[in-house]
Amino acid sequence: MQDWALPTIHPQECTGCGLCVQYCPTAAVELVDGKPVIVRPADCAYCGLCEENCPTGAIELAYEIGFGAA
Amino acid sequence: MTVTLDDLRRVKLFAGLAPASLAALAPLASARSYRDGDSILLEGEEAAGVLFVLEGAARVYRTSPEGREQTLILLHAGDALNLPTPFAPSPVAPASAVAVGDSRLLALPLAAFRRAASEIPDLALAVMGDLAARLRHFTRLTYDLSLRSVRGRLARFLLRHASADAPSPVRWTQEEVAAQLGTVREVVSRTLRAFVREGLIRLDRQRILILDREALERESES
Ligand code: SF4
Ligand code: SF4
Numbered sequence: 001m002q003d004w005a006l007p008t009i010h011p012q013e014c015t016g017c018g019l020c021v022q023y024c025p026t027a028a029v030e031l032v033d034g035k036p037v038i039v040r041p042a043d044c045a046y047c048g049l050c051e052e053n054c055p056t057g058a059i060e061l062a063y064e065i066g067f068g069a070a
Numbered sequence: 071m072t073v074t075l076d077d078l079r080r081v082k083l084f085a086g087l088a089p090a091s092l093a094a095l096a097p098l099a100s101a102r103s104y105r106d107g108d109s110i111l112l113e114g115e116e117a118a119g120v121l122f123v124l125e126g127a128a129r130v131y132r133t134s135p136e137g138r139e140q141t142l143i144l145l146h147a148g149d150a151l152n153l154p155t156p157f158a159p160s161p162v163a164p165a166s167a168v169a170v171g172d173s174r175l176l177a178l179p180l181a182a183f184r185r186a187a188s189e190i191p192d193l194a195l196a197v198m199g200d201l202a203a204r205l206r207h208f209t210r211l212t213y214d215l216s217l218r219s220v221r222g223r224l225a226r227f228l229l230r231h232a233s234a235d236a237p238s239p240v241r242w243t244q245e246e247v248a249a250q251l252g253t254v255r256e257v258v259s260r261t262l263r264a265f266v267r268e269g270l271i272r273l274d275r276q277r278i279l280i281l282d283r284e285a286l287e288r289e290s291e292s
Binding site: 004005008046048051052057060061062063064065066067068069 | 228231232233240241242243244245255259272273274275276277278279280281283
């Protein structure tokens with residue numbers, strides 16, 4: 001599994017409203033042909049604002065669960 | 071898709087059956103492959119057979135009128151999906167099921183399975199054992215949903231799914247976690263943030279790391 005996870009986009013559920021782009025603090029996501037694409041993967045902070053503001057659940061962040069040190 | 075004796079042996083219920091019994095079931099069985107997310111069974115539909123997971127996994131869930139999903143159980147290779155159906159008064163499915171990951175399921179006609187269970191005492195006992203385990207699962211789930219707080223449920227979920235082995239960890243979206251806990255994504259998100267503030271967990275990009283296991287265990291009792 002890649003270490004630099006990125007949000008998963010489900011194009012079928014996406015309406016192309018662009019809210020994810022508007023809320024992304026790092027401009028990592030842009031609309032390409034009406035659908036979001038993580039165009040600057042290195043800039044994605046995995047902050048989850050795109051997911052939180054997407055009205056249709058078309059962009060999602062997945063998490064692993066583990067044990068860690070503070 | 072043809073079903074081999076090896077396929078049948080993967081079903082936990084059939085593990086103790088004599089080769090002759092397995093050989094009698096094999097020609098009645100059929101197998102089908104599903105892609106990740108494919109629907110296996112729809113709530114309200116009649117099930118044509120009793121289904122068993124051979125490969126992959128299946129998630130059984132119900133949907134509320136508002137579209138909220140509650141996961142009832144996650145089944146893995148070897149598990150029966152709708153074991154009560156051949157013995158129930160109606161073959162209508164009480165819940166839906168989808169494939170989790172690419173999966174393969176085996177189906178046996180309801181009447182054939184009923185007949186086998188009435189003829190093979192070991193199979194009948196195995197069926198009862200499986201149903202008893204399921205009853206216990208749903209008793210726990212009912213307790214969780216009615217008496218445990220969302221904080222408690224989330225704490226328990228994190229503890230149960232935390233893997234110490236890093237190589238191929240499962241990734242969960244907040245939507246999936248919400249469906250498991252019987253709540254909505256926003257509540258999962260808010261509760262995770264509260265756990266971070268309280269020092270129980272830490273978010274490290276795509277990792278949720280448990281920092282204070284004991285406190286989380288105490289929380290999981292709430
Ligand atoms: S997770 Fe944050 S940084 Fe990454 S694309 Fe979404 S809003 Fe942008
Ligand atoms: S906010 Fe959601 S629906 Fe709107 S463009 Fe982004 S992914 Fe698509």
